[in-house]
Amino acid sequence: MARSWATLGVDLHLEPTGPQLRRGLTDALREAVRGGRLAPGTRLPSSRSLAADLGIARNTVADAYADLVAEGWLTARQGSGTRVAGRTVVPPTGAAAPPPERHRPLYDLRPGSPDLASFPRAEWLRAARRALTAAPSEAFGYGDPRGRVELRTALAGYLSRARGVRADPERIVVCAGFAHGLRLLATVLRARGAHTIAVESYGLDEHWRLLASTGLAMAPLPFDELGTDVRELTGLGTGTGAVLLTPAHQFPMGVPLHHDRRAAVVDWARRTGGLVLEDDYDGEFRYDRQPVGALQGLDPDRVVHLGTASKSLAPGLRLGWMVLPPDVVQDVVKAKGGVDTSGVLDQLTLAEFIASGAYDRHVRAARTRYRRRRDALVAALAERAPAIRVTGIAAGLHAVLRLPPGTEGAAVRAAAYQGLAVDGLVPRHRHPDAVTEPLDALVVGYGTPPDHAWSGALDALCAALSFGANGTGIPFPG
Structure with missing residues (x-):
């Protein structure tokens, strides 16, 4: 099985196993240096750290480092660690010049992604095996467009316990991440006659572009020390069908929506018949204060709760969910095209992962x-x-x-x-x-x-x- 190491923007794909693993690692590192992906002077992780990342023995990494030091590709000095040697790499005669590689940063500190190296591979694999063994044959058909009932049931229990969401499986629709869910909701809003959606003045360009692509105009709301000022909603026209918020932890400013404003936005939705779209993008991670319960708990008939596994597990799973008001469920299913859009095995695995306590x-x-x-x-x-x-x-x-x-x-x-x-x-x-x-x-x-x-x-x-x-x-x- 291929293994990948993504530190410093370098991927090492190691196909050999057993006795050939040391040679495979040595070759991969040598080619990374030869091709310029590991620049002269770059400090490599310790043998212990790299071994942990790759899931291999520390001695295998130490031996590969020693081989490359002996060949002159790396240097090792006490107190300085192992580094790429400062040497000029001469391409083989007649070889075509490699295409220029896009520069990648040494460290990526952009927000929005968890530590992918910490994905619980072993536990996920065990959950997948249990889920696959227990799955009925009908699970591998086209299925319910709302998603597998096992996952919707597990999510209903978890969201109620961990986030204070009031839900049952019939009101949950599984989607392929937050952007997919937002596009479906925007389609529903347009079909219902809305032409404007209120958004926070600080937010993600990607979400604004997505909403604009569906034909919705955006009305930004101001921001202060109490969070987004939802009082401005009262001045918007009747064509404003919804407001998109990150009330538990405003992105990117990082403050929760003040309790008076939480009540105010729900009151606005009740008076106007609008919807509050609650993006609970990192609801699990609270450190110095008590968790802020989901806004949806104040009025399940007016608030759509959206969550994903992107921050808690990995964005590559492409698993998200919406807890919908009863009168919105069928409209979202229709916008979805009447088919399930997420992989059955991943849905079943996440359901088992939650139910077993591993999540x-x-x-x-x-x-x-x-x-x-x-x-x-x-x-x-x-x-x-x-x-x-x-x-x-x-x-x-x-x-x-x-x-x-x-x-x-x-x-x-x-x-x-x-x-x-x-x-x-x-x-x-x-x-x-x-x-x-x-x-x-x-x-x-x-x-x-x-x-x-x-x-x-x-x-x-x-x-x-x-x-x-x-x-x-x-x-x-x-």
Whole structure:
């Protein structure tokens, strides 16, 4: 079976097993250096860390490193670790020049992805085997367009227990991730005569583009210290069919919607017949405060609760769900085309993963791991970049690093100079003309890098944000 290592933007695919594994790893590393994917001076993970990532013996990695040191591809010095040797690679005579590779960052700190290296492969495989063994033959037909009943039943129980969602399996529709669910709901809104949807002034370009592609106009709502100001909904016309919110942990600002505004938005939906679309994108991850229950619990007949396995497990599963008001279920099924769009085996596996308790155990372990990373981020910035204010850290997988006015663009360039991929806050803003002025900040995700790469990512981030000796400015490179 192929194994992949994605640290530092490099994938190593190791096909051999058994006695040939050492040779396969040595060859893969040599080709990564020869082809320029591992640049001179790049520090490799320790043999222990790489072995853990690949699921192989530490001695196999140590032997492969030793072979490449002997060949001159790598260097190993006490206190400096194992690095790619600084040598000129000469392509074979007559060989065609390799196509230029797209530059990949050393560390990806963009928000939105969990630590993919921590995906619970062994537990997932065991759940898949149990689910496949127990599945009835009819499960492999075209099936219910709402999704497998086993998964909808498991989700109903879990969401009620963990998020305070009021649901039964008949009101849940499984979809292929949040974007798919949002597109289905936008189609339903258009069919019902809506021409506008209210959105948060800070959010994702991808969601705004998706909504625009369905023909819906967007009405951005202002933002302040209490979260999105939903009071502005009362000034919108009757054609506003819904409002899209991240009430438990606003993305990207990281604050929960104030309880008065939670009540106000539900009241608006009741008075107008509109819908509240609740994006509960990282509801499982709370650190310094009690979990904020789902908004849907206030009025299941007016709030659509949307969730996915993208942050808790992996986005590649393409599994999401909607808990719908009763009068919306059939419209969504119709918009879906009357067919199930998610793989049956993955649905059955997730159902078994939840029912067995493995999902809860995985989330608890992930919560502890991400909290440690967040704490390390806050401590490193307090020590090495004390003028940076860190906000939005009580929950989720990202933090907002407030910057001096006018410095966001320079900060993003400084981060790139250090080999970091980070997002600025200004491009996430969609209300430039009046109430909400965009803030300068970096949106830093601490979920993506594997554990062994986190300290290096922090070093690079602090170097990008370090202040000058007088503490009055950030020496961003041009």
